[in-house]
Amino acid sequence: MNPNNQTPSMPVLAILGGTGKEGPGLAMRWIKAGYKVLIGSRQTEKAQLTAAELNQKLNTNTVEGLTNDQAAIRADICILTVVYTAHQAALEGLKDALCGKILVDATARIDYKNPRPPDPPSAARVAQDLLGPDVRVVAAFQNVPAHMLRRNLDQRLDTDVLVCSDDLEAAQVVIQLANAGGMRAFYVGGLDNAVVVEGLTALVININQYYKVKAASIAITGLE
Amino acid sequence: MNPNNQTPSMPVLAILGGTGKEGPGLAMRWIKAGYKVLIGSRQTEKAQLTAAELNQKLNTNTVEGLTNDQAAIRADICILTVVYTAHQAALEGLKDALCGKILVDATARIDYKNPRPPDPPSAARVAQDLLGPDVRVVAAFQNVPAHMLRRNLDQRLDTDVLVCSDDLEAAQVVIQLANAGGMRAFYVGGLDNAVVVEGLTALVININQYYKVKAASIAITGLE
Numbered sequence: 001m002n003p004n005n006q007t008p009s010m011p012v013l014a015i016l017g018g019t020g021k022e023g024p025g026l027a028m029r030w031i032k033a034g035y036k037v038l039i040g041s042r043q044t045e046k047a048q049l050t051a052a053e054l055n056q057k058l059n060t061n062t063v064e065g066l067t068n069d070q071a072a073i074r075a076d077i078c079i080l081t082v083v084y085t086a087h088q089a090a091l092e093g094l095k096d097a098l099c100g101k102i103l104v105d106a107t108a109r110i111d112y113k114n115p116r117p118p119d120p121p122s123a124a125r126v127a128q129d130l131l132g133p134d135v136r137v138v139a140a141f142q143n144v145p146a147h148m149l150r151r152n153l154d155q156r157l158d159t160d161v162l163v164c165s166d167d168l169e170a171a172q173v174v175i176q177l178a179n180a181g182g183m184r185a186f187y188v189g190g191l192d193n194a195v196v197v198e199g200l201t202a203l204v205i206n207i208n209q210y211y212k213v214k215a216a217s218i219a220i221t222g223l224e
Numbered sequence: 225m226n227p228n229n230q231t232p233s234m235p236v237l238a239i240l241g242g243t244g245k246e247g248p249g250l251a252m253r254w255i256k257a258g259y260k261v262l263i264g265s266r267q268t269e270k271a272q273l274t275a276a277e278l279n280q281k282l283n284t285n286t287v288e289g290l291t292n293d294q295a296a297i298r299a300d301i302c303i304l305t306v307v308y309t310a311h312q313a314a315l316e317g318l319k320d321a322l323c324g325k326i327l328v329d330a331t332a333r334i335d336y337k338n339p340r341p342p343d344p345p346s347a348a349r350v351a352q353d354l355l356g357p358d359v360r361v362v363a364a365f366q367n368v369p370a371h372m373l374r375r376n377l378d379q380r381l382d383t384d385v386l387v388c389s390d391d392l393e394a395a396q397v398v399i400q401l402a403n404a405g406g407m408r409a410f411y412v413g414g415l416d417n418a419v420v421v422e423g424l425t426a427l428v429i430n431i432n433q434y435y436k437v438k439a440a441s442i443a444i445t446g447l448e
Contacts, residue, residue, distance in 0.1 A: 115413075117420045120343060145446065158445045162427065189339075189430035196341045196423030203386065203420055206413035207444060215446035220431060221382045222369065222439035 013177075014075030016040040016068045017082030017090060019050045022106060025149025026079060026141065029181035031058050032153045038064050040071030040078075047071070072097035077104065077177065079141070080127070084109040087123055091130050098135045102170045103127065104177075105194075106141040108201040115206065117199035124164060124194040136170035138163060139194035140178065140185065143201055145215040153182070159217035161185035164194040186220050237401075238299030240264040240292045241306030241314060243274045246330060249373025250303060250365065253405035255282050256377045262288050264295030264302075271295070296321035301328065301401065303365070304351075308333040311347055315354050322359045326394045327351065328401075329418075332366040332425040339430065341423035348388060348418040360394035362387060363418035364402065364409065367425055369439040377406070383441035385409035388418040410444050 013030055015023040018039040027037045031054060039054070041047035047065030054063045064071075072078050072094050078101055082090045087107050107123035110116075121129075124139035131137065140163045148157055161178040163185050165171040171187050178185035188197070200218060207216040237254055239247040242263040251261045255278060263278070265271035271289030278287045288295075296302050296318050302325055306314045311331050331347035334340075345353075348363035355361065364387045372381055385402040387409050389395040395411050402409035412421070424442060431440040 117344065117417060120341065148446075160445075186431055187434050188427040192340060193423070193427055193430065196420055196427055199417070199420030199423065203412040203417055206417065207410055207447075210411050211447060213447055216444060217446045219443045219445045220440060221384075221443045222372075222441045223431075223435060223437055 010035050011076035012036045012038065012074060014038040014040050014071035014078045016072060016078050016080045016094070017086065019046045020081055020083065021146040022141070022144070022149070023079070023081035024050055024054060025146050026081065026181065027054055027063070028058060028150060029153055030177070031060060031063060033180040035180070036062055038066055038071040038075055040066055040068035042068060068094060069097050072101070075101065077102045077173065079104040079106060081106045084123065088126065088130070091127055095131055095135075098131055100134060102136045102138060102173060103131065104138050104140050104174055108142040108198040110198065110201045110205070112205060115202035117202050118195060120192065120195045122164070122191055122194035122198060125191045128166070128191055136165070136167045137191060138165040138167070138170050138174045139191060139197060140164070140174050142194075142197050143204060143217055144183065145217055148215050156182045156184070158219070159183065160219045162188045162197045164189055164191050164197065166190045184220075234259050235300035236260045236262065236298060238262040238264050238295035238302045240296060240302050240304045240318070241310065243270045244305055244307065245370040246365070246368070246373070247303070247305035248274055248278060249370050250305065250405065251278055251287070252282060252374060253377055254401070255284060255287060257404040259404070260286055262290055262295040262299055264290055264292035266292060292318060293321050296325070299325065301326045301397065303328040303330060305330045308347065312350065312354070315351055319355055319359075322355055324358060326360045326362060326397060327355065328362050328364050328398055330365040332422040334422065334425045334429070336429060339426035341426050342419060344416065344419045346388070346415055346418035346422060349415045352390070352415055360389070360391045361415060362389040362391070362394050362398045363415060363421060364388070364398050366418075366421050367428060367441055368407065369441055372439050380406045380408070382443070383407065384443045386412045386421045388413055388415050388421065390414045408444075
């Protein structure tokens with residue numbers, strides 16, 4: 001897909017806003033699984049710093065730090081992991097760079113100090129409306145505890161990824177990506193359903209507080 | 225609590241709108257656990273028919289069928305299991321009967337033919353606003369697959385109950401009730417959070433359809 005990809009059958013991934021908590025955790029699992037990963041940030045220097053840290057931790061030199069725009073242009077699949085207050089501004093600058101690609105939107109519009117369910121439309125619906133039909137938006141990874149991603153990279157995570165998209169084929173690609181990172185993932189409907197997945201983040205924060213745990217999350221049951 | 229209760233330490237339960245799919249399933253588990261259960265319906269005859277069926281299935285004679293109003297007056301805890309289109313009308317007639325009691329609202333405002341996340345406010349918030357502060361409203365049991373409740377009454381269900389209430393003490397009572405029925409249950413915040421739990425029903429229907437299963441549900445992970 002991309003000439004820079006060291007394993008030609010695997011898509012190149014760009015983690016946009018990849019210098020926060022969630023982005024580097026996801027990156028680690030995909031680097032470990034053999035993907036070429038680009039870290040994007042508004043500032044090249046910040047992206048390069050995170051890339052260097054990831055290269056060091058995983059004993060590789062394949063991770064590159066770029067601006068979000070540069071990373072998006074070179075990638076096949078982009079994963080947006082910005083805080084919700086930066087969501088719309090980040091997307092507005094990336095419309096052209098994302099053309100023809102899959103955008104995975106991991107945004108949960110939750111204030112961690114005052115968690116409550118966000119109103120519709122979902123962040124991913126906002127993204128799809130803003131980016132138009134040439135970008136295939138998929139909502140995923142909103143509920144994965146960031147600090148769990150970085151631990152025991154070879155182990156499966158005890159959390160399931162709920163995947164929403166209006167494009168079933170794109171959803172399937174993201175389900176494979178989650179699987180490669182050690183997470184079970186399930187298709188749960190169109191982009192409007194992502195508002196529920198965002199809201200789950202508020203519930204999970206409540207569980208963490210009330211039951212005094214740090215990594216509550218959810219799993220799907222009843223599949224057999 | 226109630227002179228009619230055969231086991232004085234256990235509250236009397238009324239399943240209001242208890243002749244549908246979910247109500248009798250919940251009733252079976254609580255009867256089995258030793259609770260006195262009243263079945264309420266708009267029509268006495270329908271309630272008596274369901275009560276008779278439950279008595280026969282569980283080889284007992286303790287279940288009684290009454291109007292919703294009569295059942296609510298005699299119960300300590302009422303569980304509302306009407307379809308969402310009947311939710312508001314059912315509550316309006318029960319305000320006086322529910323005074324001083326716990327009302328467990330199991331309503332998910334989902335059209336099963338076209339499942340999509342409901343908008344706020346949650347059904348339970350609507351109930352609390354309508355009933356006023358003399359009724360302690362708790363949202364629970366929206367996602368429990370009805371046909372699973374009726375199977376293997378002695379086994380734990382592979383689904384977790386997410387419990388919302390503005391009254392933590394009432395939430396704890398309902399968590400114990402879920403536990404007695406063979407379900408794990410967790411407090412996930414105030415009544416406004418119940419909109420997420422309702423929305424999960426839409427996602428679970430999508431999972432059932434897409435993965436060709438019949439009893440998808442959810443569980444909480446990361447509690448250790």
